[in-house]
Amino acid sequence: MHPEITTERLKLRLIQPSDARFILQGLSDGQVTRYYAVHYDTMEAVQEQMRFYEQLLQEGTGAWWGFSLKDDDQLIGACGYSSLEKEHRKAEIGFWLLPAYWGKGYIPEAARAIVKYGFESMNLNRIEAIVEGGNEQSEQVLKKIGFAYEGRLREREIKNGQYIDLIYYSILKEK
Numbered sequence: 001m002h003p004e005i006t007t008e009r010l011k012l013r014l015i016q017p018s019d020a021r022f023i024l025q026g027l028s029d030g031q032v033t034r035y036y037a038v039h040y041d042t043m044e045a046v047q048e049q050m051r052f053y054e055q056l057l058q059e060g061t062g063a064w065w066g067f068s069l070k071d072d073d074q075l076i077g078a079c080g081y082s083s084l085e086k087e088h089r090k091a092e093i094g095f096w097l098l099p100a101y102w103g104k105g106y107i108p109e110a111a112r113a114i115v116k117y118g119f120e121s122m123n124l125n126r127i128e129a130i131v132e133g134g135n136e137q138s139e140q141v142l143k144k145i146g147f148a149y150e151g152r153l154r155e156r157e158i159k160n161g162q163y164i165d166l167i168y169y170s171i172l173k174e175k
Contacts (some may be wrong), residue, residue: 011067104109
């Protein structure tokens with residue numbers, strides 16, 4: 001099982017069923033989900049996301065960590081892997097943070113720790129990130145932690161009745 005990870009300022013631990021209220025707090029916030037693939041408005045609806053986190057672990061296709069400040073157990077954000085393909089040694093990273101904590105460098109700090117863990121402990125060679133067009137903050141985070149821009153798929157999906165671009169980034173394990 002995946003361990004708790006600590007950084008200079010953060011504690012990361014696997015998301016648990018008891019975190020559903022926190023996940024709802026984040027994924028019902030329009031600022032958080034503006035460029036995110038999901039949005040939930042009720043505790044019943046967020047159970048779909050909780051099943052997703054559990055399924056990742058059960059099937060070995062990823063893991064998501066909630067994170068808090070080191071001296072506090074109150075979660076402030078989440079990051080992790082999905083679409084893990086062991087055969088190809090690759091996974092997709094994602095992350096989000098409650099707006100009250102934006103602008104303090106917590107996402108790059110958490111994501112760096114997850115990337116390091118992915119390369120050193122999960123035997124990944126490639127970590128991918130897919131960003132919705134317009135989400136410049138996420139693009140900046142990825143660039144800051146060493147991801148390379150790979151390309152833009154124009155009008156790749158429809159969200160809320162509008163076509164959206166998807167922008168692809170990746171980082172490779174240093175050899």
